[in-house]
Amino acid sequence: MPDNERMSAPAGTGRTALSADCANCFGLCCVALTLTASADFAISKDAGTPCPNLADDFRCGIHDRLRPEGFSGCTVYDCFGAGQKVSQETYSGRDWRSSPGTAQQMFQVFPVMRQLHELLRYLTEALTLPAAAVMYGVLRDALEATERLTRLPAEELAGLDVSAHRDRTAALFLRAGELERAALPRRARRSRRGADLMGARLKGADLRGAELRGAYLIAADLRGADLHRAELIGADLRDADLSDADLTGALFLTQAQLNAAKGNSATRLPESLTRPSHWTPSAPGPS
Structure with a gap:
């Protein structure tokens, strides 16, 4: 599949490759x-x-x-x-x-x-x-x-x-x-576990350290949102707009989740993940 996961086991361990070949x-x-x-x-x-x-x-x-x-x-x-x-x-x-x-x-x-x-x-x-x-x-x-x-x-x-x-x-x-x-301030660690956020207007939202485990973020507007250290395991990001968003350090984010979302060249990603080829070079649509 395109845009495969880049996450690998720690260097030198000789462990199983975790990227599709x-x-x-x-x-x-x-x-x-x-x-x-x-x-x-x-x-x-x-x-x-x-x-x-x-x-x-x-x-x-x-x-x-x-x-x-x-x-x-x-x-x-x-x-x-x-x-x-x-x-x-x-x-x-x-x-x-x-x-x-x-x-x-x-x-x-x-x-x-x-x-x-x-x-x-x-x-x-x-x-x-x-x-x-x-x-x-x-x-x-x-x-x-x-x-x-x-x-x-x-x-x-x-x-x-x-x-x-x-x-x-x-x-x-x-x-x-x-x-x-827990290393982040308590106010930044709000829980939205399993929340229905489909189509939610979260442009520019401060979601640092948020627990978004299993959240439904389908088609959510996350343009410019700060998702630094947010936990995204199991979050549904289909068609979510991540243009200009900050995902650095996002926890348990996978390549498949990114591939299902929208984004642009300004979206900040964890080093282990790759910018999907279908993302736009700049923010789409009006601000």
């Missing part, structure tokens, strides 16, 4: 997932059915035209590196076309691996937060435990109940985020 994946997101015709996808297809745009070499035939062709949802999806892990490590390079007996299981393994890689991505970020230093030991233990799960044989991964592990692990990195936000 489509060249080493068997197009798993184009096959294993269900698509429903909508503003995000031009077609519907069942899980296990290859997208008609998937080429014989597992590349997308309309990769450079996804948005104009009606597949904007593809441009915001991020497997966090699970695709190449399943393709090249779990199945040792055996693809579902040449080894059709692996297909059904491989398509079951992929979403499990994706969840594990997402946890690795958040744990990796938590280990960079200075205020969470007191938790580094338990965070590293959780990272290693999650890594071990990613190396399970395919049959064990296919049957893995990842929910309990996810709950335990999420409690750790979310606590790390709370410690990081």
